[in-house]
Amino acid sequence: xxxxxxxxxxxxxxxxxxxxxxxxxxxxxxxxxxxxxxxxxxxxxxxxxxxxxxxxxxxxxxxxxxxxxxxxxxxxxxxxxxxxxxxxxxxxxxxxxxxxxxxxxxxxxxxxxxxxxxxxxxxxxxxxxxxxxxxxxxxxxxxxxxxxxxxxxxxxxxxxxxxxxxxxxxxxxxxxxxxxxxxxxxxxxxxxxxxxxxxxxxxxxxxxxxxxxxxxxxxxxxxxxxxxxxxxxxxxxxxxxxxxxxxxxxxxxxxxxxxxxxxxxxxxxxxxxxxxxxxxxxxxxxxxxxxxxxxxxxxxxxxxxxxxxxxxxxxxxxx
Numbered sequence: 001x002x003x004x005x006x007x008x009x010x011x012x013x014x015x016x017x018x019x020x021x022x023x024x025x026x027x028x029x030x031x032x033x034x035x036x037x038x039x040x041x042x043x044x045x046x047x048x049x050x051x052x053x054x055x056x057x058x059x060x061x062x063x064x065x066x067x068x069x070x071x072x073x074x075x076x077x078x079x080x081x082x083x084x085x086x087x088x089x090x091x092x093x094x095x096x097x098x099x100x101x102x103x104x105x106x107x108x109x110x111x112x113x114x115x116x117x118x119x120x121x122x123x124x125x126x127x128x129x130x131x132x133x134x135x136x137x138x139x140x141x142x143x144x145x146x147x148x149x150x151x152x153x154x155x156x157x158x159x160x161x162x163x164x165x166x167x168x169x170x171x172x173x174x175x176x177x178x179x180x181x182x183x184x185x186x187x188x189x190x191x192x193x194x195x196x197x198x199x200x201x202x203x204x205x206x207x208x209x210x211x212x213x214x215x216x217x218x219x220x221x222x223x224x225x226x227x228x229x230x231x232x233x234x235x236x237x238x239x240x241x242x243x244x245x246x247x248x249x250x251x252x253x254x255x256x257x258x259x260x261x262x263x264x265x266x267x268x269x270x271x272x273x274x275x276x277x278x279x280x281x282x283x284x285x286x287x288x289x290x291x292x293x294x295x296x297x298x299x300x301x302x303x304x305x306x307x308x309x310x311x312x313x314x315x316x317x318x319x
Contacts, residue, residue: 184209266291
């Protein structure tokens with residue numbers, strides 16, 4: 001992509017019903033609130049299904065035992081019907097509770113809460129950030145219960161590794177890729193997916209990271225944060241390749257184009273923007289409300305943005 005490449009966004013539709021998370025697979029779009037998934041097919045709303053547990057990221061995955069893709073949500077999965085009707089069938093998975101107690105002397109007083117998590121694209125591994133909440137009336141401290149932890153699980157809920165422990169509210173975003181796993185708080189933390197060894201702890205932002213994403217070839221790791229910035233990191237050297245101001249307010253969502261050297265962001269300023277990988281702004285559009293999440297369609301011809309109220313769909317053309 002040359003410096004004079006022109007990228008154009010044209011609004012195609014605005015779907016009524018938004019959320020904090022977003023995923024797209026062909027003609028199917030899914031958004032998630034804290035405890036429900038909304039599904040559209042061909043821009044027609046197919047329905048809403050309540051989730052059995054809190055939802056963080058959404059992914060589509062073609063399961064071997066299903067004829068249709070299903071939506072992976074943390075910590076469960078649901079079938080996405082091949083018809084226009086929503087199938088509220090949550091795939092049976094082992095109880096997450098025993099995994100949350102891994103290596104603890106016993107159930108702590110209070111609650112263990114999953115705050116952030118992500119499935120691998122193959123649906124076989126799950127990275128979960130869990131925090132302890134003391135019973136009401138008991139102060140939160142190290143003596144009140146276990147530390148916050150990242151748990152690396154397989155699909156059967158077996159704990160493969162505990163790559164991180166620390167204070168609550170230290171992590172706000174996680175991503176599980178093909179070769180790497182990442183978590184973002186004030187630092188950007190990275191682990192090797194095969195060995196589970198930590199590869200990097202990067203100070204690429206000055207305040208809380210809001211979202212992280214790998215490029216399709218995983219040569220880049222991108223993050224956005226409350227410092228309004230985008231940071232791109234080379235996964236061969238773990239050094240930043242570019243950092244720039246992306247939004248006039250907190251930057252909340254990031255996604256890489258599936259084939260072109262482009263990255264999209266959204267933020268609390270109510271804008272969606274498309275950038276080249278050196279930080280040159282290529283296109284932008286107003287949403288009319290703060291953006292939560294952004295995603296490209298698998299063919300790269302559309303860009304979707306979720307707000308609390310709507311999903312905006314834009315065509316994307318690069319010349």
